[in-house]
Every structure is written in structure tokens, then in C-alpha cells.
Amino acid sequence: MHSFDRTDIQLLRALCTEPRSTVVALAQRLGLSRNTVQARMGRLEETGTFLAFDRRINPVALGYPLTAFIEVHVQQKRLARIVDELARIPEIVQAHGMSGPADLLVRVVCRDADDLFRIDGTILACEGVDRTETSLAMGEVIPFRLAPLLDRAARSG
Amino acid sequence: MHSFDRTDIQLLRALCTEPRSTVVALAQRLGLSRNTVQARMGRLEETGTFLAFDRRINPVALGYPLTAFIEVHVQQKRLARIVDELARIPEIVQAHGMSGPADLLVRVVCRDADDLFRIDGTILACEGVDRTETSLAMGEVIPFRLAPLLDRAARSG
DNA sequence: CTTTTGATTGAGCAATGTGCCCTATCCGGG
DNA sequence: CCCGGATAGGGCACATTGCTCAATCAAAAG
Structure with a gap:
């Protein structure tokens, strides 16, 4: 598998609120270099952190x-x-x-x-x-979400 | 809401197998112009066809x-x-x-x-x-998927 | 039948982002 | 102490994006 550090979590968390943001924008927000963000995103994809596109369709x-x-x-x-x-x-x-x-x-x-x-x-x-x-x-009273989990991980992890 | 035509379905379906494909690539595969694909994608986003980023994280x-x-x-x-x-x-x-x-x-x-x-x-x-x-x-014996539904819609819709 | 509306297309253009390269620096583990 | 991995910063060629415009087309409306 692959273990995440705080930076990975922050990266994912930032994407939760701004899924369309570019790598450059992400790097700025997190105060990292573009290279770093690009490398980490690549790793996250490779290690299966992202699911199929299906899940994005409502x-x-x-x-x-x-x-x-x-x-x-x-x-x-x-x-x-x-x-x-x-x-x-x-x-x-x-x-x-x-x-x-x-x-x-x-x-x-x-x-x-x-x-x-x-x-x-x-x-x-x-x-x-x-x-x-x-x-x-009857209704999705709590819509699917991982943000709270990521938030906690970012604080305590 | 918004009603989908065959083209919308095909667009979504194509994205299921190739989520990273660019607008240009999509347009080529579907035999449409880039403008059309871009417009339709925009409409799909606006009308809430896409869910939060959360759902993409494993x-x-x-x-x-x-x-x-x-x-x-x-x-x-x-x-x-x-x-x-x-x-x-x-x-x-x-x-x-x-x-x-x-x-x-x-x-x-x-x-x-x-x-x-x-x-x-x-x-x-x-x-x-x-x-x-x-x-x-104990296991996700059928992983979340909408592709079969889209496939049927593409054939019969 | 004609008009109108909306979707589609092809073209073009400036700005941006991407993928990839290289090197210097920094830090922790061996 | 040295080494490997991660990071930063710079750079470069290229593809993609977002946007505009005018022409075409089809279907619905009059």
C-alpha cells in the first residue's frame, strides 16, 4: 500500500473544496512547489487513492x-x-x-x-x-463525504 | 432539472473508461467538435450531474x-x-x-x-x-458503478 | 411555406497549464 | 559522515483551455 503524510492529506482536503483547481493553484495554496504537488498527485493516482469516474456521476x-x-x-x-x-x-x-x-x-x-x-x-x-x-x-441525510475524516487526519495525523 | 440526450450519455460513458481524457480527445472519439463537447460538459456540471470530489477518494x-x-x-x-x-x-x-x-x-x-x-x-x-x-x-462484491446503466441508456434511449 | 430558435461547427487567438528536464538544497537514516 | 529521497526553482516545447465569431443545420413555431 502506501502511507500518507500530512501533506498528502492537505492536498486531498484542498481538492475537496476546489476539485477543479490546477496543479499550480494547489501548489500556491499549500505553499509547495509545483514539482512537489505534481509528484504527489502522481503517486496518489498510482497507489489507487482515486476511484472510478462512475462515482462522480449523480x-x-x-x-x-x-x-x-x-x-x-x-x-x-x-x-x-x-x-x-x-x-x-x-x-x-x-x-x-x-x-x-x-x-x-x-x-x-x-x-x-x-x-x-x-x-x-x-x-x-x-x-x-x-x-x-x-x-x-427517503433521503441522503448525510451526503457521502470524506472531508471530515481528512480534516481530523490533518489536525492530528 | 435537465434531460439528457444520447450524446450526453455517450459523453459520460466515454469518461467512465477514460476519466483523464481531454476535451479534444473526447471530441475526437465521439466525432463531435470541441466546442460542442465543451458546451455539453459545462452544462452537465451546471445541472449537478457531477458530485463532490469526496466520492473520488478511496x-x-x-x-x-x-x-x-x-x-x-x-x-x-x-x-x-x-x-x-x-x-x-x-x-x-x-x-x-x-x-x-x-x-x-x-x-x-x-x-x-x-x-x-x-x-x-x-x-x-x-x-x-x-x-x-x-x-x-465483507467486501464490495459489485463495486459502485453506473456504466451498465449508461450503456443501456445509450442503446435504448 | 417561412421564420425563428437553439445546437453545432470550424476557425482562430491569447493565456495558461502540463509534462518533462536538470541542478542545488535539505533532512533523516544507515 | 555519507547517501537517498524529497523538495525547490528554473526552464522549455507543446497541448489544452476559454473565449469569440460567423456560418450552417434541424427542428419547432408561426
């Missing part, structure tokens, strides 16, 4: 205003095959294998309630899926 | 290898106040208000199991929180 703006979480209970021996099958459903934007009562936590986006109902049906139709429990997300 | 690389989902049951009248309080916990990277058995679904990243235990305790300590149910994510 599903709501895309026309999928509804998000739901579906807990899926499966016959565990068939888990791998089921995951493959679920991966073919485009509305499933993410899925985690879970420890706990449910085996999978699937995150779904959809256009409306009917859409959700249909997708749930598709999941249930997979061989080895025993049961699903659907919960509709 | 928590695992950041030193938080564990993700957990915590279902929180609360006294609903105090929901707003509780959310405010939860927002002060940096390890909570996201939270959804839910319809269904649980009131909140909180997404947490942590360094290890002890860390998770501590965070869960912090959540439980909030006034009005009745109960939590923690599930540890």
Missing part, C-alpha cells in the same frame, strides 16, 4: 431519483453465482457481501416505485435467492 | 479498510437532531433516512474492529437513539 441528475437498499438472503454456497447474476442488472449500482443476518446488501437506483418492484422481482428470480428485504431511502 | 487507500452499515432505530420526533449529532462523527461517511424497519442506514468506515465498536458506541450514546444493528461489509 444518479438523481441522470434520471434515477430513487435509491433503495435491498437485503438479500441467499443459499451461501451459491453466493458467487448469484453475484454474477446480479451484476447483470444495471440498476444495481453496488453490492456488499455482509456479515450478519443478511448475506448481501444491494444498492439500487430506480426511476419510480414500479421500477423498484420490477428490480426486486428480478433479484428474487435468481436461483438460490431465498428472500429480500427492501428499504427505500 | 477510503481503503486512505487507511480505512473496513466498511460497515449500521441500521439505527430512533425516536422519530428527534430524527433531525440526531442526524445533526451523527454528522459530527467523521467516520460516518454517509447516512440515509429510510422507510422500513430502520429509520437510518448509516455507512461507516473504520480502521479496525475496535474502531467500529467505538463508533457504534458513539452513535448509541446519542439521545433518542434506541438501538443499532451493525453489519460489517
Whole structure:
């Protein structure tokens, strides 16, 4: 892996508030040389600090205003095959294998309630899926964020 | 809001596989003029198609290898106040208000199991929180993705 | 059918940023 | 004490950006 120092954190933190800023601007703000910032950014990319572009796209703006979480209970021996099958459903934007009562936590986006109902049906139709429990997300009360974590790391790390 | 046409979708889709590509490169690949691509990109940004920079950072690389989902049951009248309080916990990277058995679904990243235990305790300590149910994510079996959705939209839309 | 509106295009231009080079300096670990 | 890694500062060729303008095109409106 790769361990971060305070400078890396500050760099990432600055990008949180000013994602469009250029390397030169970043260097100025942090009081570093352009070379340094460029090198560190390169390293951050190489070491996998940045995720796929997908994550930058807002599903709501895309026309999928509804998000739901579906807990899926499966016959565990068939888990791998089921995951493959679920991966073919485009509305499933993410899925985690879970420890706990449910085996999978699937995150779904959809256009409306009917859409959700249909997708749930598709999941249930997979061989080895025993049961699903659907919960509709009423709102993202805390929007995805890492800034607070970075802030704390910058202060204490 | 704003409605997308096929070109917007193709643009986003192209960026999924080649996030670093320049406007010129994009224009070439899509067979459009640079001006058009630039204009459309601008519109996409303005209309909120892109999310915060946070989402581009990989928590695992950041030193938080564990993700957990915590279902929180609360006294609903105090929901707003509780959310405010939860927002002060940096390890909570996201939270959804839910319809269904649980009131909140909180997404947490942590360094290890002890860390998770501590965070869960912090959540439980909030006034009005009745109960939590923690599930540890064993793995992201389907990594977050919108590409399949975009692909379908490009074909049928 | 004609008009109008908006999107697209090609061209051009100044300013900026990028990628890459090299060297000197600084600091901590061996 | 010396060495390696990181940093700063300078520089250079090139690509990209942001912006403007006029011409073209298509579809919707009159």
C-alpha cells in the first residue's frame, strides 16, 4: 500500500473544496512547489487513492431519483453465482457481501416505485435467492463525504 | 432539472473508461467538435450531474479498510437532531433516512474492529437513539458503478 | 411555406497549464 | 559522515483551455 503524510492529506482536503483547481493553484495554496504537488498527485493516482469516474456521476441528475437498499438472503454456497447474476442488472449500482443476518446488501437506483418492484422481482428470480428485504431511502441525510475524516487526519495525523 | 440526450450519455460513458481524457480527445472519439463537447460538459456540471470530489477518494487507500452499515432505530420526533449529532462523527461517511424497519442506514468506515465498536458506541450514546444493528461489509462484491446503466441508456434511449 | 430558435461547427487567438528536464538544497537514516 | 529521497526553482516545447465569431443545420413555431 502506501502511507500518507500530512501533506498528502492537505492536498486531498484542498481538492475537496476546489476539485477543479490546477496543479499550480494547489501548489500556491499549500505553499509547495509545483514539482512537489505534481509528484504527489502522481503517486496518489498510482497507489489507487482515486476511484472510478462512475462515482462522480449523480444518479438523481441522470434520471434515477430513487435509491433503495435491498437485503438479500441467499443459499451461501451459491453466493458467487448469484453475484454474477446480479451484476447483470444495471440498476444495481453496488453490492456488499455482509456479515450478519443478511448475506448481501444491494444498492439500487430506480426511476419510480414500479421500477423498484420490477428490480426486486428480478433479484428474487435468481436461483438460490431465498428472500429480500427492501428499504427505500427517503433521503441522503448525510451526503457521502470524506472531508471530515481528512480534516481530523490533518489536525492530528 | 435537465434531460439528457444520447450524446450526453455517450459523453459520460466515454469518461467512465477514460476519466483523464481531454476535451479534444473526447471530441475526437465521439466525432463531435470541441466546442460542442465543451458546451455539453459545462452544462452537465451546471445541472449537478457531477458530485463532490469526496466520492473520488478511496477510503481503503486512505487507511480505512473496513466498511460497515449500521441500521439505527430512533425516536422519530428527534430524527433531525440526531442526524445533526451523527454528522459530527467523521467516520460516518454517509447516512440515509429510510422507510422500513430502520429509520437510518448509516455507512461507516473504520480502521479496525475496535474502531467500529467505538463508533457504534458513539452513535448509541446519542439521545433518542434506541438501538443499532451493525453489519460489517465483507467486501464490495459489485463495486459502485453506473456504466451498465449508461450503456443501456445509450442503446435504448 | 417561412421564420425563428437553439445546437453545432470550424476557425482562430491569447493565456495558461502540463509534462518533462536538470541542478542545488535539505533532512533523516544507515 | 555519507547517501537517498524529497523538495525547490528554473526552464522549455507543446497541448489544452476559454473565449469569440460567423456560418450552417434541424427542428419547432408561426
